[in-house]
Amino acid sequence: MKSTSNLGTLSVNRHTSTYSSHLKGKVMPKLDRRIIRTRGLLRDALMALVLEKGYEAVTVQDITERANLGRATFYLHYKDKEELLVSSLESVFDELVKTLDPPVVAGKLNDGPVFAVFNHAQENSDLYRVLLSGEGSAKIYRRIQDYIAKEAVNRFFPALPKERLFPDDLLANYLAGALLSLTAWWLENGMPYPAEQMTQSFRQLTFLGLGNAMGIDPSNIPIPTEDE
């Protein structure tokens, strides 16, 4: 299972691929030190600015100015601020994925990918709050969701029964949407509950359902069975 944080289909760097960890070794045709420095500066500048002004308000001018680089330099590396953002998010997601890999963490029960998400969101709460709120990029929200959905399919579904009533991607999308919207709510409301509790709430809701979570008698649940 290649767990590279591939956020969609965008070709990210026109020069050579990322310095993004865990493609370790392989072909990686050694980057000029200046390239690494420049891209790092651009990434840091973008992140800082996104937190300050929100993604939409950030211009390429801002970024290069903050990074102390010539504006032309930016276009030597990225097409857009969007391309830079996507590329930058890779590093962030790499962190998340790293915490996902070990199935069991030293005696402690593996709280699973859901907890990892809440936890990771908490550690990068400023960034995520901006990205998931209205201030984020138009496409980023959906892209994060797609990413989570894809991970869900990979990591979750193999453990489930083979016979399913719904297509995998419907389920994956449903779960990803629910998880993301819960996360967004959580962040925007100042994380009023610990990540552990959010994890449990999410599981309760998704696995047992609203009815159970509220103690409703299943026979009262308004699901018209009709014919279908």
Place this chain on the structure above:
Amino acid sequence: MKSTSNLGTLSVNRHTSTYSSHLKGKVMPKLDRRIIRTRGLLRDALMALVLEKGYEAVTVQDITERANLGRATFYLHYKDKEELLVSSLESVFDELVKTLDPPVVAGKLNDGPVFAVFNHAQENSDLYRVLLSGEGSAKIYRRIQDYIAKEAVNRFFPALPKERLFPDDLLANYLAGALLSLTAWWLENGMPYPAEQMTQSFRQLTFLGLGNAMGIDPSNIPIPTEDE
């Protein structure tokens, strides 16, 4: 219950409020016929252009050109294309809300707000597909979600037991996120199932939960009960 489609907190028109139905009568200080005509043209032009190029790519120039209006005229009515979009969405949502109001539709079982959403999405599938995809406005997705969440609280929760394990807005957000992401998936995949089935799937998932929907024995569900 005032069911005016109020999409958030933006002040929409600086002149006088909307011509948006069901504030019927009241103070509504009769709009000049030209104003009505102009705003209608702008709305239609925006909608058409959004479908053609995606929201982000549409400029104020485009809009006024398509509408055969002077560009300056636009700014007499709206601050932004965003403000125009929000205002335009009101009409669309008004339609949806109208189908929501009657609790029972002539002998036929009321399929509920969820079906209404899928149905409405289907009827405006082009528009919604654009709005919910990456091509939509940054803020619009979240705003639609907030709107649905708010409606959920109003229409759904009163029928539920008063004792709940989760805060209302957490639940509302969870449901809205799940519903919207399902809808988006549905639209982007060419609506492979009828709205009725999507409604039922959604209910099954949210009320009974994933576990039930897959025939998993509840005792196998990995919810750590620990202390809490």
Place this chain on the structure above:
DNA sequence: CATTTAATAGACATCGTGTCTAACAATTTC
């Protein structure tokens, strides 16, 4: 009809973009 109000063309300053060039500076390679 007289009054009020909206729409308009066109000009304007401003800003951000994306590209390009000719120098310049850092680095890699041998």
Place this chain on the structure above:
DNA sequence: GAAATTGTTAGACACGATGTCTATTAAATG
């Protein structure tokens, strides 16, 4: 270390879109 390679840069450029303003024309209202 010297030479060749490659990355960075300042500055300029044309472009497109924004938002505002003015004087004029046109339409709706009572």
